[in-house]
Amino acid sequence: MELLILPLICGIISLIFLSILAKNITKEKVGNEKMKEIATAISEGAMAFLKKEYKYLSVFIIVLFIFMGIFLSIQAACAFLVGALFSMASGYVGMKTAVKANVRTANAAKTGIKEALGIAFSGGSVMGLCVVGLGIIGITILVYIFNFNIEYITGFGLGASSIALFARVGGGIYTKAADVGADLVGKVEAGIPEDDPRNPAVIADNVGDNVGDVAGMGADLFESYVGSIISAITLGSFVAVSIGNNALIYPLILSALGIISSLIGILIVKAYKGEKPQKALNNGTTVAGFLALILSSGACKYLFDSLTLFIPVVVGVIVGIAIGKITEIYTSSDYKFVKKIAKECETGAATNIIEGLAVGMKSTVVPIILIVIGIIISYIGCGGMKDSMIGLYSIALSAVGMLSTTAITIAVDAYGPVADNAGGIAEMSELPKEVREITDKLDSVGNTTAAIGKGFAIGSAALTALALFASYTQAVNLESINLLNPLTLVGVLIGGMLPFLFGALTMESVGKAAGEMVEEVRKQFREKPGILEGEEKPDYARCVEISTRAALKEMILPGVIAVLAPIIVGILLGAEALAGLIAGGVVTGVMLAIMMSNSGGAWDNAKKYIESGVYGGKGSDAHKACVVGDTVGDPFKDTSGPSMNILIKLMTIVSLVFAPLIVQFGGILFK
Template identity: 45%
Template sequence: MITIIELFAIATSVLAFGMALWLYTWVKAQPAGNKKLEDIGAYIQQGANTFLKREYSILSRFAGVIAILILLFIPTPIWKGSMQNIVMAVSFLIGATFSALAGKVGIQVATIANRKAAAASQTGIKFAFLAGFRGGAVMGMAVVGTSLLGVTAVFMITGDATAILGFSFGASSLALFAKAGGGIFTKTADISADLVGKVELGIPEDDPRNPAVIADNVGDNVGDVAGMGADLFDSNVASMAAALVMALYLDGSASTDNVAIVFCYAALGLLASIIGVGTARMGKLGNPNHALSSSTYATTALYVIFTAVATLVLDFSWRIWAAAIIGLGVGTIIGIASDYFTNDEKHPVHHVAKASETGPAFTILGGVSYGLLSVLPAMAGIAVAALAAYLVCAPLGPGYAMFGISMAAVGMLSIVGMIISNDAYGPIVDNARGLVEMGGLGERALRITDSLDSAGNTVKAVTKGFAIAAAGLTVIALLGAFMAEVNDAARALGMGEQFLSGFDLMNPLVFFGLLIGAAIPAVFSAMLILGVERNAQRMISEIHRQFLTIKGLKEGQEGVVPQYDRCIDIATIGALKELIPAGLMAIIVTLLVGFIGGVQAIGGFLTGNIVSGLLLALFMSNSGGLWDNTKKYIESGKFGGRGCDAHKAAVVGDTVGDPFKDTAGPSINTQITVVSLISSLMSSVFLTASLF
């Protein structure tokens, strides 16, 4: 049965690629806009591809060094005759390559879809919405199809869950740096454009006179499309890897129902997403928020039905099915909670907008307070999902409780194809709105793209909350996978059948690891935000220089064009310079804790890292989303509208929120995944070569 299900998973992946190709063809066939629109769009595409090429050039060298280290030392020194090292190194490189490929596909279609959505806004909202959503859906289908195909193929060839961890580590490592680099690039340009354009000069958001506007649009693609795609690719692969490690640990065989259920449920989630994407339409109300929500709920319902039928027909455990559905349900609830704190139709945004009339200090205080409040429902949701899945599956036997948590993570990420489609829609329509303004397509087109962009901001906040929550469950499952890997290594070394059954907080080694692990997300975030600050300072100086030295630029004289490429270069060079240190810091500290305190200290380290990382990620993501929509709410005419004191205060809040929600916040969950995977891969080394 397992072989048939693996073949079904591969067939579903191929179907997803077919769907992606059809969507790409549809988007590309849509009418083009005027020449000015095409020229600006081509400039954005060129900038995004140039950044990606330079970033991947650096990351390929980094991946090569890591692959050599894996070949030499993981899971055991190669001179001890371990062929598994070669499998691990190759799996790592395949994971990194697939992750990079998913980001490249996303950039390619997003930089075409933005032009098509802008051009379609001249005729109406329906086709403008479809161009944006279907462009994003290409990314969704490519990312999930690639992740499912990669995991299935590696597992079929090796039958080894540790090789899957290597594949996942490759995906996570590249995602960590891609998300950090893209986030630094996009927020450098966004902050600089807003502070000089909106606050100092009072010109519109996407005014072509501003030298940073093209870099800002490039950043939307490299940060929110390629970066978020790599992030969710990593989470999806990591959830399957953790579940497969525990499935094999439970039964000791690759041909079991537990392994089969992981592939079956993951494939059915992709199938539900394919159908959901294919049926997404703008309804009679012409409300993009409603269209995005209804297609997501339809996908969720399809997944519940598909997995229930599969469980009945294939005689899987209903308890494991319940754990997956618990994860999916809690993911939906966390998305709704994120929506409440960030949606411009809800009280928190209205409250902070009103407070902005009194000055930026109250904008900041309100956003911070609501961001902190938003942490509780999400953290409680993750805790309830983990506890419920644990209790539901515990009666199945020893080890099944943690397997239940891993299946809750698989369930939560089951509709990730639809989630990525929604998420990538956001930056596409954001770009489209800028293109409409820069291309002079008129007020009607601007109103339509403003409506699409507002829905994109809301859905981005929801998907970021979902991604962080999914990472939370995934890394709890990876903690279980770490214990399983340690126990396997201990058994092989004759150290007992159940070397680790938990982590005692009164053990000083565990507590040592806990405190260090809890500090890492804060330091990691600070390094990324400081990177954005340093880079933005450089770009603001460049914008000032251009406005002072290029005659007629500030006045908007005909034929006077800013030097857009200078700002793109500053964002690119700065992002590539800043992206490596923060990621390396997290990796090096993990290794130090493992070599000093061994597996007990690593258990504490991972626990502290998970708890503080989730708290900080949720806080920053929701605060940033709230400040962004507060600014847009005031720009819609509330509390004085554009240019008033409340608007200037809201722009300051949005500037603070930009690196929160698009650089540090969403990068933390990838950081947690990376250190969890390193810990599992190094488990046998930490078991035998630690100081204490």
Template identity: 60%
Template sequence: MEQLAWLAPAAGALALLMAFFLASRVAQQDPGEPRMQEISQAIRQGAMAFLSREYRTLAIFVVALAVIIAVIGFLTPSEVMKPETAIAYVAGAVTSVLAGFIGMRVATLANVRTTQAARRGLAPALDVAFSGGSVMGFSVVGLGMLGLGVVYYLFQGDISVVSGFSLGASSVALFARVGGGIYTKAADVGADLVGKVEAGIPEDDPRNPAVIADNVGDNVGDVAGMGADLYESYVGSVVAAIAIAAEAATSQTPLPATLPLIIAAGGIVASIIGAFFVRAAGGNDPARALRAGTFASGILTLIAVFLISYLGYGDLRWFWATLAGLAAGIAIGLLSEYYTSAEYAPVKGIAEASQTGPATNIIAGLAVGMRSTAWPIVVIAAAILLAYTVAGGGAAGIFAIGLAGVGMLSTTATTVSVDAYGPIADNAGGIAEMSGLLPTVREITDTLDSVGNTTAAIGKGFAIGSAALTALALFSAYATAVKLHEVSLTDPRLVVGLFLGGMLPYLFSSMTMQAVGRAAFRMIEEVRRQFREIPGIMEGKAKPDYARCVDISTAAALREMVVPGLMAVVVPVAVGLWSKTALGGLLAGSLVSGVLLAIKMANAGGAWDNAKKYIEAGHYGGKRSDPHKAAVVGDTVGDPFKDTSGPSLNILLKLMSIVALVFSTLFTRM
């Protein structure tokens, strides 16, 4: 079966063909009236301008780190680091950038076409929005497997080089997630607090100066940022399993290093078939249709893995490990849905608490976020133990944990497709509002958007669960590489590392939350200024300065993303140069506190958002009531929780782990 590793780049190429087919299909749809196209073009120009500036800033970091890796490779023996690692690093960064660029371009084409399709009904609108989101999904897995497969073949599976590809993907992902998250939440908070609460105007009202920036933010944060996040998770999980096979295998315990690539290839084919299940399920019930595609992809992936394990290797241990990961991902997704959907008690409880003001709303939301950590951690722990046990423990057990992470992310194409469809539907609603279309059109787009909020929460659950398994697998690969087998909790270096690691997610989250707060402050002041100084805005006789708000979010995001991004690379290198034992403690401490904090933030933010929408649907007084104003305040607190700090923590954990693995031999020599 080792010779079948070529299936990975082949499946990647197939996924890119699927993305091209769907992109062409979206482009052929009717873009609607001139006013709709004008608004869509403004959103598109703002999104692409931000992406261009972000990538120019990011290029400086990528080139600098590539040069450092290359210099170390040339100046040290080949067993410490190879210069070729720099090539793999750049390849990982470039393919991640390409995935975000392609997904963004098509998403900003699909939004206005979804609005126009909504004039014909719910099913056509779902079809266009999901097709647009699927371009992002298949671009992520296509470029990921094509790039990783080519690097694996070119460098003959040398993990010291292949891990550089994952480092490149992680570097781009962290900056894209943090930068995109700061942009979108600064605009969102400014638009909501001044527009909804102070001015009392509807969401996406064209009189709001921040409305275009808000719609641009949906794309840069929830399409490009989210895509880079799951691209990094997807590639990282495969590289982690390969690394364990390379580092932990012995003559007595040979491990199939190419199996993760073959499983990923099977997941791509399954996701392509699953995409057609969404259309077959019909669009009158969007949640049911999207769930049909998700479950179809998962079941077909399991069938493929069973055949690969049984017929190819004659060993079902790898099937059970993959099943454990995929089942855990689905379970975490369903738990996220329970805590964030307006159909269940937690969100209804937050809405009820809003009757007594913003304080009780925020208290209830924080409590839901904290409580929501319990069962996902139990699920992750069960998946780890099950994978380790069925493989018989030892090196095979650690490899099985890595395969569980691959299994959880094997249907990434479907997960990203379902997730990216949400921002497209959200943009479609904004375009309908600003174009003055019939209320029935907005009702259809709001239905799609509501389902999108839940699917986004499920996607974040997948990302957090996979972060735990992938970071654990990378930690195991690092520990094996530096021979960190016997450590004691009485070793002060380990204890110091544990404390530093436990602190880092909190420091990182504080930095990103404050970045959103500073950017939102400037946005709020600008929106207030325009309402105050431009006569005729509220009467609809004057046009707000949308470009100024877009520029405020762009400048703030690019400025604020640098320090948190650098911290994720500099800290593990600095600690590793001091002590490889301390670095092991740092990775372990950050994994525990980071996963818990990420779950809390993602679920609390999603719950606050849907509690607001639950009230807007007519409960507890509906829109413009006091409970609604309290819920809007809670939602603005939750915005950076769920869309900036929480998702970025997933990448922080894996980026620090892959940095440790790439530089592990250097730390050992030091």
């Protein structure tokens, strides 16, 4: 137990470091009065949404806390409460910092790209360090209090997962409703540029970058991070008899060493003196990854006097990097897939959408093969053929390895929305053209890093879900799953259907909210013709209100379905049917996550590729067709796709947490 001091110290260090970064951001100059006015509107809109969202979530937390306390245990309920509160705290801190960093990044861009990168990256780093700091502190304290009692600790993961789902769905609906409304009426119909202050939806669009891509993304990766650690500890409890109690501590040590490595990587990015932001971010990420591997090998040798269990850590890191690179190939305009989509825009929106869907579907092949190879190597390399539990434990370790440098992964990812907001503020404040060029360069790099971050999230979700699934089978004493059993097959079919239902509900939610936004923007243009002439000020607050109301209303049903479906199937049809549901959900959920995220990313960058001047550039028929594709892709990549990762992990961890209930009451229809 004395080794638990290391992850606790590393978590505290990360919180101290983020406090220093946040304080330094606030010391930077904000800019002129116009910039302050716009930044204040964005900040107030973002924080108002988060406060309302947390009020809604408080009701959910209280209800589930009481339910768990009655039917499971007060210890599990308390762990759930801590996980939920820590997840909410990480989202709040990250977004609070992001809305301070955006205007300061825009002002720093007047000086140069290095200065702007430094502030934007600091804003992202606060989010990353808060996620890993609160995550590892929470798990370590609960492990110490409950003495590695998995039945209680998994409640922390459930709290993180449930809040992540609502935050991702709610934030995704908000940001895409505003984005779609702003694009369809502003760009396509009115022909005004992106982030034009004449667009009534422009403030809501910038607010959405924060609530969706910062707070939502932070809660998402908080859940991934703690989920991977909890799944490894859970399986470690089953193999501790054969390889020692260090199997329980190893995942926490790996994560702690990853924090140290990420801190060094963050400092390397901050110290970069060149003019290429992509190179700075790559340098920091690469150093962090290699350092994490070196330190992890030493930890493995110390804990087990062997490097066997270091194999899955290496596999996890390599697979994560490879999936990120493949994601970049399918979504970056530097490669043929995005260029082909842009080419199809010459013949209209329909062919653009057809090609984008095809690219997304094809993009599932290589990542799935990489995940499969990673699973096989981890399983066999650690002796899974002789002892299946050690093999499954090693798969969980590969997920921990993949997410060990989560702090810098999130920092690189969250820096993108800060840069995007900075560009919007620069445009609306009418800063010199060269300032917007700098923020656009930062934003362009941010699009690529966001796509890579999504690849990491998808890969880790698949591995973590598999590990949690294995933990569930042990908790309900399932040695095998018989697909010839009709109830199991029913579970597989229901589980396979749920991601499609979930995707449909979230897509429809964006469509409804966007439709209302489109009508509002059209109404303002119609009733106030002076807006387009620059003589009247749009009603920004009305658009912010529409996105807020729609997001909070529409996030409820998908979230409730994700939590209740496993419990209902388990109670009605039994433990084996629930195992089938998890299996079916993981398979289709991972596929949809990859397809939706990559199609959306490819459409987005195809639009930007045309805007660079090819095929007629901005305002051409090809550009208008590409904007339509990008509009379809927005909820794909920023709402439905990322939510799939959380859905499959939430269903597995709900099943694991409520396993005692399933064992006692499961299959009541056939008793």
